[in-house]
Amino acid sequence: MAKRFPKGLLFFAIALALVGTATWQTWNWWLTTTAPIASSSTQAEAKPINLRVSPGTSAQEIGQDLAALGLIRSATAWSLWTRWTSFQDAQGGFQAGTYQLSKAQSLPEIASTIWTGKVTQQSFTIPEGWSIREMAQYFEQQGFFPAKDFLAAADQVSLAQYPWLPATSPTSEFPRLEGYLFPDTYQIASPVQPDAVIKQMLDRFEQVALPIYQQQKEKNLTLAQWVNLASIVETEAVVPEERNRIAGVFTNRLNKGMPLASDPTVEYAFGIKQTPDRPLLYREVETPHPYNTYINPGLPPAAIASPGKASLEATLNPENTDYLYFVARYDGTHVFSRTLAQHQSAQNAIHDQRDATKPSTQ
Template identity: 30%
Template sequence: MRKLGCLGLILALAAIAGVFLVVQSWGGAGPLPRNSSVQIAQGSTLTSAADDLEKAGVIPSASRFLLFAKIFGGNEPIRAGEYRFPAKISQADALKLMQGGRTLQRFVTVPEGWPSVLVHDAVMAAPQLAGKVDVPSEGSVLPDSYSYERGDTRASLVQRMQAARTRYLDAAWAKRKPTTVARTKQEALILASIVEKETGKPSERRTVAAVYSNRLRKGMPLQADPTTIYPITKGRPLGRRILRSELQAKNGYNTYAMPGLPIGPIANPGRASIDAVLDPAPSNALYFVADGTGGHVFADTLEQHNANVQEWYAIRRARGEM
């Protein structure tokens, strides 16, 4: 009897040890030596996914993974996509990752005021996207960060950027104030693109919008340098001073050579610039010039403006720029 009792105890301890080893194998550190991504294809079963994980070194054995998954993993299906598995991830956590659909997200960021040629450059350079895409229409993209997964098409990504712009402009237009000079959403977009390029200071956007709105009401040329540069570079940096001949050129964009708005946007304006032209600041200003701090000083009259220009020249001379 004593021998049978000892044998029973040994078997019980062995069973406990076996359970511990199983649990440890399922929930303990896995064999993956470094962070790695694995693509789980559309229509994959848990069996095919397990094979992919074994090949990638995420799990030690596909067959054992499937057995443990049946015992411990529940019935929730896995989801297709690209997954980023951390080094030493447990088999349990690997399954949870796939069941939760927490796929690897990549991003393309479009800063406010980027022209469409730069948007195109960024989309074409983004890794793991499929296909090619033409340069989007200027002003058709809403600046933001856009996530994508491996295998998404560049065309679908640009379409999401454009759909976001359409939704935002439609919503902003519905809330426009009577003080806006924009008669259409396209005019709002064109004016917003100029405001975007003229100031990077959020606190100034509505005042810059007011200056250009006041000029449009009076039939004055906008005289915005960015509109002169746009047909030369399509939004890329000019890298030099504007030539006198370029200030005199008539091309549909040069607001020194004509009154009114240019024929199209000169960049992709952000939300704040769109909002600014649809609700400009209550200001009579018609002019502005740099103030030396990254912002601008505004003036209602040409006399005030000329005095402000002289102060700006003095700042530049003190810096050795003139």
């Protein structure tokens, strides 16, 4: 006679099988929902997707955003992952910022990226000779932030943090930080904020430019005068080998009490930009303005642009020359003269050459 299988063991075996099946299904679901969406064959095709996490966004909201973007398979899996794993006990939290993520990343990889704050880095380049207003327009055109926000942030910098900055703005019309936002290429975390950009540029000035001035043994110019004059040299010099000579001309004119007669200061004053076909007009250079160095002897009230390292160094080491004048050719170089008569002769010759190369209208 066959022995009966004990009912208790039978029930236990059935229950064990059901639990095993449920466990396997749960495990299989877990592996599926936390795995990368892009398969191994399509990983190379997975394009970066930007996720913006605003300050104060909850973990649940992040999961919903990730699912909506198709970066994870399940917001529920995200919620379970952030509760069950070490994220629950670890110090810190999910960091605000813009992240560049991919469907080729698994859920744990995405979670780790946002938890550790590995935000997207963006770059921007400010050329030598740009004014703050040109920088503001650039940032707006790049889609970083409105130009007015940058100008407003520039007027709110704490002098306690940068005690070497000028104490006051020369006029309410022109920014106080003009000349001190160091031109360079920068990397900055996204989303880009105006105050963060300004801090980075002032820090670079402090690191690169300020030591050049501090290491100068004989200081004939104050820091503000140095930056001021260097900004004019920067906007006048096109060919690098002429930079020290141009600085020498301006130094000579300052020592003799002559007006600098620099076109860029007039352009800055009136917000205009001359071209070969549209030079400055006599009525413009004769219009009174604090920044018009055709009328006012000495330096303008403050800098007109951000000078680069080379112009800052040239201003402290001007060429020892007896030139007092220079006029631009149309190839970036200049003709230098010792006397006003020579200067006027050079101007006429350049104008005649320009007229001779213009296409005939007949």
